[in-house]
Amino acid sequence: MSDQSASPAAALEAPNPARLRDLASVSAVLKTPLATTLADRFGRQAATYAIRAVLDEARQAIAGGAPSAPTTEDLAIAALARLEAQSRSELRPLFNLTGTVLHTNLGRALLAEAAIEAAIAAMRDPMALEYDLRSGRRGERDDHVRGLLCDLTGAEDATLVNNNAGAVLLALNTLADGREAIVSRGELIEIGGAFRMPDIMQRAGARLVEIGTTNRTHAKDYRAAVTPETGVILKVHTSNYRIQGFTAEVGAEELAAIAGSVGVPLMHDLGSGTLVDLARYGLQREPTVREAVAEGAGIVTFSGDKLLGGPQAGFIVGDKALISAINANPMKRALRIDKVRLAAIAATLELYGDPDRLAERLPTLRLLVRPYAEIATQAARLAPVVARAVGVVFSVAPCECHSQIGSGALPLDTLASGGLVIRSRRGTRALERLAAALRALDRPVIGRMENGGLILDLRCLTDEAAFVASLCGLDSHALG
Numbered sequence: 001m002s003d004q005s006a007s008p009a010a011a012l013e014a015p016n017p018a019r020l021r022d023l024a025s026v027s028a029v030l031k032t033p034l035a036t037t038l039a040d041r042f043g044r045q046a047a048t049y050a051i052r053a054v055l056d057e058a059r060q061a062i063a064g065g066a067p068s069a070p071t072t073e074d075l076a077i078a079a080l081a082r083l084e085a086q087s088r089s090e091l092r093p094l095f096n097l098t099g100t101v102l103h104t105n106l107g108r109a110l111l112a113e114a115a116i117e118a119a120i121a122a123m124r125d126p127m128a129l130e131y132d133l134r135s136g137r138r139g140e141r142d143d144h145v146r147g148l149l150c151d152l153t154g155a156e157d158a159t160l161v162n163n164n165a166g167a168v169l170l171a172l173n174t175l176a177d178g179r180e181a182i183v184s185r186g187e188l189i190e191i192g193g194a195f196r197m198p199d200i201m202q203r204a205g206a207r208l209v210e211i212g213t214t215n216r217t218h219a220k221d222y223r224a225a226v227t228p229e230t231g232v233i234l235k236v237h238t239s240n241y242r243i244q245g246f247t248a249e250v251g252a253e254e255l256a257a258i259a260g261s262v263g264v265p266l267m268h269d270l271g272s273g274t275l276v277d278l279a280r281y282g283l284q285r286e287p288t289v290r291e292a293v294a295e296g297a298g299i300v301t302f303s304g305d306k307l308l309g310g311p312q313a314g315f316i317v318g319d320k321a322l323i324s325a326i327n328a329n330p331m332k333r334a335l336r337i338d339k340v341r342l343a344a345i346a347a348t349l350e351l352y353g354d355p356d357r358l359a360e361r362l363p364t365l366r367l368l369v370r371p372y373a374e375i376a377t378q379a380a381r382l383a384p385v386v387a388r389a390v391g392v393v394f395s396v397a398p399c400e401c402h403s404q405i406g407s408g409a410l411p412l413d414t415l416a417s418g419g420l421v422i423r424s425r426r427g428t429r430a431l432e433r434l435a436a437a438l439r440a441l442d443r444p445v446i447g448r449m450e451n452g453g454l455i456l457d458l459r460c461l462t463d464e465a466a467f468v469a470s471l472c473g474l475d476s477h478a479l480g
Helices: 008-013 026-030 033-042 044-063 072-087 113-124 143-153 164-176 197-203 219-225 252-262 289-294 320-328 339-351 355-361 363-368 372-390 428-439 464-471
Strands: 157-161 180-184 207-211 230-236 266-271 299-303 314-318 394-406 409-424 448-450 453-457
Touching: 026 033, 026 044, 026 072, 033 044, 033 072, 044 072, 113 339, 143 157, 143 289, 143 314, 143 339, 157 164, 157 320, 164 180, 164 197, 164 230, 164 266, 164 299, 164 314, 164 320, 180 197, 180 219, 197 207, 207 219, 219 252, 230 252, 252 266, 266 289, 289 299, 289 314, 299 320, 314 320, 355 363, 372 394, 372 409, 372 464, 394 428, 394 453, 409 428, 428 453
Parallel strands: 180 207, 180 230, 230 266, 266 299
Antiparallel strands: 157 314, 299 314, 394 409, 409 453, 448 453
16 A cells, blocks of 8 residues: 555654754753763863764764654763773773783783882883983993893893894894804794794894704704804794604704804894793793803893793893994894883892792782682682673583693693683574673673683683672673
């Protein structure tokens, strides 16, 4: 039946569509009490832009046949929601329940309280970054950590840059720009973020000389590769993988002797370097920086934000003459550390002067050595809390799981841990919606999918009350 056949009574009962003239003006919305609060909180200009944006959306809705126009108060509320969404940074605190302690995508090491306090002090006030308080003249920023690094590693001298990739780049450019760099084929590593040792060597100006095979390299291979064009022999610690079985490699001490006999420096990149023997804390042993220096390497490079547990940095320690040449490289300025990180680094290094209390003061180490029994007890305590938060669509149970150190450190070793496994009674899509909802919380919760369940590994959960409070933001009805 056509519209023309509708009765006059039916036409009278049909609601009139909203009209553009029903919309409030920008100035009218700005006069509401809520808009006044918006202007105080975000600034009048930002509030005005937000109100104009929601008015544009209302006009489009009316043009599409919306039955009513939003009230002045509705527009102010919508503007508030828009501004709050815009102001909420993606770079905000979250709960790392992935089971990876040093998670590269989640910022790696958590800083010690001493490092945080030092960084805040550096942000708040001027400091003698490159000023010698004794002489009243220009100083060197590296001086704030040089002595600490030398004491902790046994090196003659030390310097630092913004990360270990920068340290490798700078050292290679200084030692082998336009010259040959000899390295075992089995040590041409690739780590996350497309960092490939051959590419770094090329960018540094070094000519790569590969020797040996993927699984076996011998001392004779190094000796045969040395030419008058050799600038450096490079040894790379394969911290993010292991080659097992029929293998052979030349140890750093023997390699240092070979390098010394032909008058070229040995550079040893430890990657995720450590300043203490991790075995004393019950972890798998890794070569320490002090050992690498003692074995005779002229230059040793390592990270600050991995096993060392500090802020992002790349350390270069070793022979005084070589460090002096590295510091004279113009590239050093482009890679230098700012005062905030430098203050945090110095505070972190000072903690290593008291190894007996290191595990309680350094968050990375504290999380790595956290006892399984403690984590399992926490999982049992939190299981009913999480079950209530996610709703009846999901089952929640304590589980055994395994954490990993992360960031390429000790790749074959895992840590017995406890957590919660969440499973859906309505299929994988419901579980994916739950994972997305957890990520959308004001303080996101990040777990991992494994064997058809969502695992929340609790090894890194230290603020249990904040975690429970964050779960209050879940809408269990919407998740179903």
